[in-house]
Amino acid sequence: QVQLVESGGGLVKPGGSLRLSCAASGFTFSDYYMTWIRQAPGKGLEWVSFINSRSTTIYYADSMKGRFTISRDNAKNSLYLQMNSLRAEDTAVYYCATVRGIIIEYWGQGTLVTVSS
Amino acid sequence: QSVLTQPPSASGTPGQRVTISCSRSRPNIGSNIVNWYQQLPGTAPRLLIYSNNQRPSGVPDRFSGSKSGTSASLAISGLQSEDEADYYCAAWDDSLNGWVFGGGTKLTVL
Numbered sequence: 001q002v003q004l005v006e007s008g009g010g011l012v013k014p015g016g017s018l019r020l021s022c023a024a025s026g027f028t029f030s031d032y033y034m035t036w037i038r039q040a041p042g043k044g045l046e047w048v049s050f051i052n053s054r055s056t057t058i059y060y061a062d063s064m065k066g067r068f069t070i071s072r073d074n075a076k077n078s079l080y081l082q083m084n085s086l087r088a089e090d091t092a093v094y095y096c097a098t099v100r101g102i103i104i105e106y107w108g109q110g111t112l113v114t115v116s117s
Numbered sequence: 118q119s120v121l122t123q124p125p126s127a128s129g130t131p132g133q134r135v136t137i138s139c140s141r142s143r144p145n146i147g148s149n150i151v152n153w154y155q156q157l158p159g160t161a162p163r164l165l166i167y168s169n170n171q172r173p174s175g176v177p178d179r180f181s182g183s184k185s186g187t188s189a190s191l192a193i194s195g196l197q198s199e200d201e202a203d204y205y206c207a208a209w210d211d212s213l214n215g216w217v218f219g220g221g222t223k224l225t226v227l
Binding site: 035037044045046047050059060061062095102103104105106107108109110 | 150152154160161162163164167168173205207208209213214215216217218219220221
């Protein structure tokens with residue numbers, strides 16, 4: 001069965017950086033598009049970034065452009081999100097998820113990022 | 118302010134049928150496809166309805182989706198206490214090249 005396990009979250013100071021990872025198993029990772037979604041505490045879902053299977057197409061939400069970088073390593077069945085210049089408003093649980101067509105399908109359990117001094 | 122508008126809350130008693138609406142505020146939500154997600158307390162969202170009205174395997178047929186014009190709806194019949202959760206609609210936005218989510222509806226089973 002599809003399993004997605006995020007890691008790398010934690011407490012970081014404003015202006016700092018963090019790299020999130022998502023380990024995938026139970027499916028052929030290299031065949032799937034992937035995405036990151038986040039959820040601030042007590043708030044709704046917000047899409048963050050998208051990457052296709054070969055890393056040739058990448059999209060970001062406007063508020064993340066220039067600060068976040070999505071990448072993947074198909075040999076390691078892993079998805080990444082490099083987050084720089086972090087702000088308090090980036091505090092959220094970050095989920096990785098598989099994409100089928102334009103459907104966000106399977107979600108990981110999430111990793112919490114807290115940006116605070 | 119979300120491109121997709123949902124009521125913030127909904128409620129019903131066990132056995133009742135409840136519906137949650139999702140309406141879009143601009144026309145370039147691609148392909149007219151709306152997906153619904155259920156988020157139980159303290160857990161990750163899971164896909165509940167895709168392509169407006171399709172259920173993934175394992176989702177009970179008490180859950181159904183529909184779409185008409187610029188609005189979509191999620192219906193839950195035979196409401197059960199375990200249906201108490203947050204429900205989100207989502208759609209691909211051609212102008213953003215990304216997904217937009219509704220603000221979420223908190224369903225309370227009275």
